[in-house]
Amino acid sequence: MNEQLVSMITQLVVEKLGNNVSDKSTNQTTVDAEEPKDTLIKFYDTATSQQEEVPSLIQTNEPLIKLYHHESFQSEGSHVQANYFDPPFNGAAIQPFSFEADEVSESVQAAKQHTPARIGVGRAGTRPKTKTWLKFRLDHAAAVDAVYGEVTEGLLQNLNVFQVTTKVTDKEEYITRPDLGRRLSDEGKALIQSKCKQNPKVQIIISNGLSASAIEENVQDVYLALQQSLSNLNIEIGTTFYIDKGRVALMDEIGEILQPEVIVYLIGERPGLVSAESMSAYLCYKPRIGTVEAERMVISNIHKGGIPPLEAGAYLGTVVQKILQYQASGVDLVAKEG
Structure with missing residues (x-):
């Protein structure tokens, strides 16, 4: 093989490697000059975490679960700033949840005066009210005893x-x-x-x-x-x-x-x-x-x-x-x- 050709190829490879190292150092200097960004995941040393206060991820007094009336979201009202703990839509002021009222219509009240039947007793969700259920159990027990x-x-x-x-x-x-x-x-x-x-x-x-x-x-x-x-x-x-x-x-x-x-x-x-x-x-x-x-x-x-x-x-x-x-x-x- 021609020794002169080998010498030329070796010189070209050395020069190329020197240029790559120079470019890499230049790019690294540019990145370091830019403003540092926060990482998505932070790691803390257990030794230093006992001395330095770890920042709280959640700082709120709001309850973990909120109950809403559907009507409050159907009406247009003041804008509510959304965050991770609010519903994913805007609506009027939040109204607290309430059970069914004890009041019944006048016609039901009139009927209750003329019959001992269980009418207009209301409910708690999908179930009878506690007082109504206990009265039912009491009457059933009295029937068995009779x-x-x-x-x-x-x-x-x-x-x-x-x-x-x-x-x-x-x-x-x-x-x-x-x-x-x-x-x-x-x-x-x-x-x-x-x-x-x-x-x-x-x-x-x-x-x-x-x-x-x-x-x-x-x-x-x-x-x-x-x-x-x-x-x-x-x-x-x-x-x-x-x-x-x-x-x-x-x-x-x-x-x-x-x-x-x-x-x-x-x-x-x-x-x-x-x-x-x-x-x-x-x-x-x-x-x-x-x-x-x-x-x-x-x-x-x-x-x-x-x-x-x-x-x-x-x-x-x-x-x-x-x-x-x-x-x-x-x-x-x-x-x-x-």
Whole structure:
């Protein structure tokens, strides 16, 4: 190889490398002369951070979460300076969040005066208010207690009545087997035949039915008022007794045994969420096995929030008088009266 050519190439490479180093140093000097810029990420030495205060990234007293009304953003108003903690749009002054007002319209207030139903009670978001929910749970518990409760022995002694049973053995069977509540036990039949007057004008019977609370609260006033009313009308009354866990149609079997002209059956109603203390009085002219429901009649809703017990007892006496006069009850009584 030509030594002169190699020497020339080597000289050119050295000169080129020298020019690159010179340009790099010139550019570095220019960058250093410019104003320094803050880095996106700062690093702190743990030793120096204990002596120097680290700048706070967030300096604000505003809450982390804000609630806004939509209406405040739909109206045009003063400009609100935006930052990372404000909504990404402008609007009027921020209004604090408030729950639904307790006030209801006049029409709802008028309706509430005429019904115990739960209307106009309001809500808290998607749920009932706490007071409304607790009242609902209280009424439900009272209904359960009414069904599973028992009439006290002291009340039966005050009324001077004896007790008979049906073919039902316990409360669960009474609820699931209504047919057993429509038939007397053998002991009950024998007790009725031995203690009760035969062929009375009016036979009064009492049963807890589906609400022992109804009997406890109302039967004494109703029974005494009914006795007084029938006595004033010179209508004979048979021997009153109490049936534990009886059904309405049980009056048919009692009619077969005692042969009365009219039976008045005072029984606890199925409890609801408005009242667990409501009692009914069923009446029938000469009830016998095979009597249909259309031949019965009922005065229901007897309690302090419905028909007052004393008023109900007095009214039952006039109904019994009408049944004896027309010798009919239920649909047949309506037809004869009309």
